[in-house]
Amino acid sequence: MSVTGDEIQQLLDVVRDTQAVEIDCDVCLMQVGEFAEDRLAGKLIAEGLKAIEQHLLICPECREEFEALCQAMNALEKPELAGLPGAKDEERKG
């Protein structure tokens, strides 16, 4: 089994986006919620979250989980669509 063109490109992409200092998947997990909330609110990515953005570029698993989180957050905003009538959203950050 050889390496396909897509796989070579994928490797080149992650090499291009590699930084000397990076966070790992566990750190990403602890902060990706804040990143997702800002992204869904259309906010610019804060300096403190740039490392999350970079990690999502080079880690396909965390990227997949981030996309799933955005879907979940959308569903939680509209619980009736997900089959949970009446979930009451009283809370906002702070």
Place this chain on the structure above:
Amino acid sequence: MVRDRDNDEWIKSLEAQGPVRESALADLRELLFVGLKSSLKSRSDYVETMLDDFLQDSLIRILQALDQFQNRSRFITWATSIAIRVAMTELRKRRWRDVSLEKLVADSNFDPVSDVEGDTFPERRELVETMYRVINTQLTDKQRTVLLAEIKGMAQEEIAGQLGCTRNALYKLSHDARIRLKQELVRAGYDSQSFAVAFNG
């Protein structure tokens, strides 16, 4: 009715005892149910009967990690991100559990002859040949194995398990390999733009 809470109330309720905690756990479970179901429903490797186990495991992980919540997002967002990690790790584990890393690596390698010899774009062929030369001569066997397994899509957890290291140690192996590759490609005269247009351009 399921009740969301502000962050402080979530933490206090989940750290409490008795009915307050039970009520918070029940509400958290329902909210995670909504989030997980929505995020997993389109996956071909997911069946709804898995959801109960995912929720149970997620609640345990969330309770174990409560002291790591930094109040930087809504609590339910943070909790959902953990639940998604739990569910997806399990799904990936099921998908890759019968795949041998040793066999995957034995069956494929970074071989410029088989991968790009017939490529009609000389610049692209040169770039790939340079990258492969670095991979094959300047990376360790473990680093090469990790890069190969990663681009074949093998789950991180599974690669780490079969290599006998933690997921974070695996990440460091991969990072060191990528750094070395980038340094050597830049030294050979390639820039970010040439990486991007190799196969996309």
